[in-house]
Each structure stands twice: as structure tokens, then as C-alpha cells.
Amino acid sequence: MKKQDLPQDESNLKSANMTEVLYVTDENNNYxxxxxxxxxxxxAALEESxxxxxxxxxxxxxxxxxxxxxxxxxxxxxxxxxxxxxxAYVGMWQWRVKRHAKPKIFKTLSDSALKKYADAFGISVDxxxxxxxx
Amino acid sequence: MELNFEHHxxxxxxNGVASNLLLNKGLKLSEPMIFGIGSGLFFVYLPFxxxxxxxxxxxxxxPGAIFSKAAKRLGIKIKxxxxxxxxxxxxxxxxxxxxxxxxxxxxxxxxLTYFPEEYKFHFNAHNLVVYGxxxxxxxxxxxxxxxxxxxxxxxxxxxxxxxxxxxPKGHMYYPTYIPEHVNLEEAIKKGIKDTCKNMxxxxxxxxxxxxxxxxxxxxxxxxxxxxxxxNHYLGQLxxxxxxxxxxxxGFRFIYGAFLQEAxxxxxxxxxxxxxxxxxxxxxxxxxxxxxxxxVYKNRNSKSNIYNELSKSMLHIADLEEAFYKKLRKxx
Numbered sequence: 001m002k003k004q005d006l007p008q009d010e011s012n013l014k015s016a017n018m019t020e021v022l023y024v025t026d027e028n029n030n031y032x033x034x035x036x037x038x039x040x041x042x043x044a045a046l047e048e049s050x051x052x053x054x055x056x057x058x059x060x061x062x063x064x065x066x067x068x069x070x071x072x073x074x075x076x077x078x079x080x081x082x083x084x085x086x087x088a089y090v091g092m093w094q095w096r097v098k099r100h101a102k103p104k105i106f107k108t109l110s111d112s113a114l115k116k117y118a119d120a121f122g123i124s125v126d127x128x129x130x131x132x133x134x
Numbered sequence: 135m136e137l138n139f140e141h142h143x144x145x146x147x148x149n150g151v152a153s154n155l156l157l158n159k160g161l162k163l164s165e166p167m168i169f170g171i172g173s174g175l176f177f178v179y180l181p182f183x184x185x186x187x188x189x190x191x192x193x194x195x196x197p198g199a200i201f202s203k204a205a206k207r208l209g210i211k212i213k214x215x216x217x218x219x220x221x222x223x224x225x226x227x228x229x230x231x232x233x234x235x236x237x238x239x240x241x242x243x244x245x246l247t248y249f250p251e252e253y254k255f256h257f258n259a260h261n262l263v264v265y266g267x268x269x270x271x272x273x274x275x276x277x278x279x280x281x282x283x284x285x286x287x288x289x290x291x292x293x294x295x296x297x298x299x300x301x302p303k304g305h306m307y308y309p310t311y312i313p314e315h316v317n318l319e320e321a322i323k324k325g326i327k328d329t330c331k332n333m334x335x336x337x338x339x340x341x342x343x344x345x346x347x348x349x350x351x352x353x354x355x356x357x358x359x360x361x362x363x364x365n366h367y368l369g370q371l372x373x374x375x376x377x378x379x380x381x382x383x384g385f386r387f388i389y390g391a392f393l394q395e396a397x398x399x400x401x402x403x404x405x406x407x408x409x410x411x412x413x414x415x416x417x418x419x420x421x422x423x424x425x426x427x428x429v430y431k432n433r434n435s436k437s438n439i440y441n442e443l444s445k446s447m448l449h450i451a452d453l454e455e456a457f458y459k460k461l462r463k464x465x
Contacts, residue, residue, distance in 0.1 A: 001387060001416065001420065012250045012251075012252040012253065013250060014250075015250045015252075016248060016250040017281075018250065018278075018279060018280055019280055020278065021143050021145045022145060022384060022387065023145060023166065023384075023387035023388050023390065023391045025390075025413060030394065031387075031390060033145075040424075041372065041427040042372065042423070042427075044431050045369045045372040045373045045423075046253075046373065048366065048369040049366075049370070052366060079244075080244070080254070081298075084298065084299075085256050085298035089297045089298075
């Protein structure tokens with residue numbers, strides 16, 4: 001890519017006051033580096049992925065409200081996690097986490113188990129317990 | 135305390151940390167040199183491993199492989215340590231700083247406070263250098279950032295003990311020995327040979343053959359899984375390709391810069407021509423990303439659009455195969 005063709009499309013990098021470095025060629029075809037503030041194609045891919053995450057969060061919220069899943073699933077989605085990642089954070093087997101995702105089982109959890117989840121999500125036990133999806 | 139450490143922003147975190155740490159020890163190697171000698175170009179397709187609800191693609195080797203390979207080929211020794219106890223990890227890091235050793239760390243991205251919100255995913259193979267501690271905060275040189283930053287003890291512990299795939303477990307590393315005379319020529323040749331071997335590997339999940347497999351799967355996803363899922367998979371492909379620190383087009387350009395430098399060191403003009411060739415291939419990867427972005431932006435549902443994308447990717451794979459074959463012969 002030629003230096004003058006390097007896209008400068010304003011992107012999410014701006015919020016952190018960042019640019020990115022790319023290797024580009026100058027007028028004599030020699031390599032050099034240049035900074036870019038973003039590129040439309042990447043931005044579109046990132047937005048697609050975030051839209052999907054938001055959809056999953058919204059769906060999880062509905063499911064908590066309808067008593068289909070426990071709040072664990074909502075906060076898992078909110079933190080962009082999946083079951084394996086969450087299981088690693090709380091230090092439990094995946095099947096146990098999946099079990100705790102059932103509203104009935106969730107209600108029977110001890111405070112110490114709830115605390116593990118709350119810590120993984122960076123919230124208080126009360127916030128976790130009282131989330132009703134409404 | 136602040137160690138004497140020069141921060142240079144680079145295109146990729148692992149090369150960047152390696153190049154910055156070596157420079158600190160008096161060995162000046164550019165980012166492309168580390169990338170080329172460490173055989174950073176790669177492609178792997180793991181269709182059954184789901185990452186972020188899409189098949190696993192990667193344009194890079196295993197985290198840590200670039201620096202390890204480069205170090206081995208240059209005769210440099212790196213010390214790597216992991217700690218089961220986070221407190222012990224912090225003490226070890228502080229001891230290093232007291233001994234005037236800027237130290238590389240593997241970290242998770244999700245809790246990196248200075249990253250833009252949208253980039254915070256559970257990706258645990260990011261790299262940065264700690265070069266001091268002031269007022270209870272660690273001084274951080276993150277090579278993908280324009281500027282240096284800092285993290286509190288608690289913040290640093292969180293990213294060093296991120297969980298999920300490839301957990302860092304407090305992983306820290308630093309060069310302990312650098313030979314007086316580095317045989318750059320030999321190292322470059324080894325790096326190139328290894329890259330050609332990997333990219334031309336006779337297995338379907340690695341290198342050019344893996345690219346073809348992905349390419350042939352694109353129309354199949356569309357047929358079997360529908361437009362939405364296919365577009366998500368393709369989005370994942372671009373993110374893997376062009377996001378900070380990974381790279382399809384971007385990596386080809388770093389490799390182009392490497393071949394250009396290598397041409398001078400090895401006095402081999404053919405490498406200069408091949409540098410131009412891989413640059414042109416990098417441009418095609420970027421065009422490919424633009425085409426994908428267009429598909430889901432316009433909700434383009436022309437029935438043959440996925441076939442066209444598949445064809446462009448197959449075309450790139452053909453060009454790359456020819457490129458690596460020529461490169462193998464050139465050295």
C-alpha cells in the first residue's frame with residue numbers, strides 16, 4: 001500500500017486517543033511507517049460484532065425476565081464472556097456453571113458461590129441476585 | 135523508579151515488545167526484522183473450534199512463537215516465568231525493575247483500562263513492557279499505543295491473571311543474554327525457510343491450503359447457515375485479518391518491509407522483487423476486507439456474492455503459493 005492511499009477514517013480508536021502504525025511504501029517504493037486513525041472496513045467488522053453482542057445481551061435480559069435463564073447468563077453476555085471463559089473466572093466446571101444458569105438452581109445458591117460470580121462480573125452479590133431483567 | 139527505556143509504537147504487539155526490549159539491551163533490530171526472522175506470517179483454520187461464535191481462523195502463529203523463534207535464531211536467551219500466586223508475580227516483577235530490567239508481560243485485553251471500549255475482548259495473548267513503578271503505579275509501554283501509560287497494582291494483576299483461552303498466568307519474560315556478534319544472515323535465511331515450510335505445509339489446516347479450505351467454505355456457509363451467520367463469520371475473518379496485532383494485509387506489508395531489509399543484508403536483489411510481490415498480495419487482502427465489509431453494509435444479498443468472495447480468496451491463495459515457492463528458491 002502506498003503511503004498516500006492509507007485510509008484515515010475516524011474510528012473507535014479516537015476514544016482512547018490512539019492511532020495505529022502501518023507499513024507503507026513511499027514514492028520510491030521503499031518501506032516506511034505511517035499512522036492511521038482508522039479504516040472503514042475494520043470499523044464495519046467491529047460494529048457487526050458489537051451489534052451481535054448487544055443482540056445477545058438483549059435476548060439474555062428478556063430470558064431472565066421470562067424466568068428462562070438466571071441472571072448469570074445476562075451478566076456473562078454483558079461482559080462479552082461465554083461459558084468456558086466464565087467457568088475459568090469462577091473456577092468451576094462448565095457443567096456447574098450451566099446448572100447455575102437455571103433460575104431454579106440459581107435461587108438455591110449460597111452467598112459464597114454467588115460471590116464468585118459477582119466478583120467475576122465486577123458487581124455486588126445483591127446486584128446479581130436482584131437483577132430481574134425488567 | 136523509572137528505567138531508561140525507549141517506547142516505540144509498532145504495528146504488532148509481540149514484535150514490538152521484542153524489538154523494544156532488544157533495543158534496550160543495545161541490539162537494534164527493526165520490527166520487520168523480528169517478524170521475518172521469527173516467521174510471523176502464518177495461517178491456520180480450525181473449523182471446529184468456535185471463537186466468538188465463529189470458526190477459529192488465525193493469521194498468526196501461537197502467541198510467543200515469534201519472539202522465541204527469533205531469539206533462538208539470533209542466539210539470544212530469554213527467561214520466561216509464570217507464577218501460580220499473583221502476589222509472587224508482582225514481587226518478581228518489582229525485583230526485576232530494581233535490577234534495572236524492563237520486563238515483557240503477556241496480558242489479557244479485556245481489562246486493559248487504556249484500550250478503547252470496543253477493543254476489549256477476552257483475548258489473552260497481548261504483550262506489553264513494564265519499565266518502572268512510580269507512586270504505586272506500574273509504567274507501561276504498550277507497543278500498539280502511541281504513548282506510554284500506567285496501570286495500578288490491582289489493574290495489572292487483573293490483566294496478568296485474565297482467564298479463558300491461553301491464560302497468561304502472570305507470564306513475564308526478558309532477554310538474559312545477547313551474543314556480541316549476531317549472525318543476521320543465517321537467522322534471516324532460517325526465518326524465511328521456516329515461513330515457506332509452514333505456508334506450503336501439506337496439511338489442510340495450515341498455510342495456503344487452509345486459506346483454500348476457508349475460501350471453499352464461504353459459499354457453503356451461505357447455503358447451510360444463512361446470510362446472517364455467514365456475514366458474522368466473514369466479519370470474524372476481517373477482524374482476525376486486520377485488527378490491532380493480528381493481520382492479513384498488515385502482516386504482508388511488514389513482511390514486505392522485512393524482505394526489503396533482507397535484500398540489502400543478504401545482497402540479494404531477488405528479495406527486493408519479492409518484497410514488491412508480497413506488497414501487492416497485501417493490497418489484495420485489504421481489497422478482500424473491503425469487499426466483505428461491503429457485503430454486510432449494503433446487506434448485499436446478490437446470490438453469487440459469496441461465490442465471488444470465495445473466488446477472490448482462492449486467487450490470493452494461488453498468488454501466495456507461487457510467492458512462497460519463489461521465495462524458497464531465492465535463498
